Amino acid sequence: MARYETHCVTCGEGLTGRQVRTCSPRCRKAAQRPAPKLRTCRLCSQPFKPSGPGRRSVCPYDDADEWCQNLQDQAEDAEAARLAALEAATCACGCGVRLTYAGRGRPPRFASPACKTRTYRAAS
Ligand SMILES: [Zn+2]
Ligand SMILES: [Zn+2]
Ligand SMILES: [Zn+2]
Incomplete structure (x- = not known):
């Protein structure tokens, strides 16, 4: 005796009417895929x-x-x-200078005040 699924084997959607294993052609395709x-x-x-x-x-x-x-x-x-x-x-201005962070407080973002100025000027 053939076993009929009550829910789509692919997406789990409930099956209606004449749908046998899957609810849509898309799901049927997916079910056939290995x-x-x-x-x-x-x-x-x-x-x-x-x-x-x-x-x-x-x-x-x-x-x-x-x-x-x-x-x-x-x-x-x-x-x-x-x-x-x-x-x-590295410096947030993009100059590539490595920053040293002492591990206390906020980590520095810029290698020098000049870098900071340059970045803010470029942004405005
Ligand atoms: Zn489905
Ligand atoms: Zn795992
Ligand atoms: Zn810089």
């Missing part, structure tokens, strides 16, 4: 289904285990901190 190869999460080493464009190397956040989500949060924080450090590392 399932995407599983990838291994860089953080939790679990296989996951890559979704959408781009080359993900970690589980989609919404599908991830709680601890993988934590790892992703940490990775994001680390990345943000890295970017912030990089940003603070």
